[in-house]
């Protein structure tokens with residue numbers, strides 16, 4: 641069984657950085673396959689059946705969509721060093737979710753506003769089509785810039801307080817929330833925007849340095865055709881019996897990521913529990929694949 645980890649990602653992607661840092665914390669070896677930051681993404685879509693975002697993890701013929709699910713899956717497979725757990729970690733994981741679903745996008749809009757003249761139009765058009773509900777037109781970005789600056793300063797200040805006296809948000813060891821909060825700040829830092837937003841913070845930068853010090857694990861490269869061959873020669877991992885009454889194994893379903901109206905991934909339901917949804921689909925290049933999604937933020941519908 642080929643259990644090599646293949647990460648489909650791109651270097652500037654903050655959610656991918658979240659997973660790369662986690663791979664560093666776990667000291668795992670992985671293979672890197674870069675995708676373009678905008679559509680079209682034919683190689684990725686061949687595997688996911690329509691999910692377009694970064695990162696995606698491939699293990700043989702199993703395809704894991706969404707950084708939260710990727711981390712949960714890897715944490716189950718490779719036990720040590722373990723992420724922090726317990727009440728403090730649970731609170732930090734909630735904070736991480738706030739960053740993942742809300743604060744990240746405030747930071748992204750802030751950065752887009754501060755570079756409005758330099759954003760490639762193709763990138764902006766792609767993100768507007770991807771997020772029709774967000775105010776991403778150039779005029780809207782500029783109108784919101786001052787307000788976003790104030791909001792981000794306040795949020796970063798609070799984060800500084802949340803971190804004071806702690807090694808990580810999770811405690812002595814990092815939890816998933818540490819990586820989720822980190823990637824938005826890494827995004828701001830990479831664009832040289834963090835200092836202006838965090839002039840009085842004391843502990844954020846040393847905490848970021850502790851996470852960055854984990855590195856990215858042991859990375860090597862793989863081509864798309866080799867990644868396809870890995871999938872083709874593998875069988876999806878056997879799954880337990882599913883318990884959920886509302887859907888039945890074998891039923892045709894579509895997965896609809898919330899807030900991404902143009903993404904819809906169709907397949908046959910093979911597994912469902914409180915944490916994840918797994919659908920089977922046939923790919924021309926790769927044969928039978930199982931595509932995994934988290935329950936959180938992903939709706940499942942009968943078709």
Ligand SMILES: N[C@@H](CCC(=O)N[C@@H](CS)C(=O)NCC(=O)O)C(=O)O
Pocket residue numbers: 652653654655656676677678679692693694695705706707708740770
């Ligand atoms: N909830 C997803 C969010 C992933 C996401 O939005 N990724 C961004 C890049 S950091 C993306 O894919 N943007 C569109 C694209 O690159 O095509 C996750 O946690 O993985």
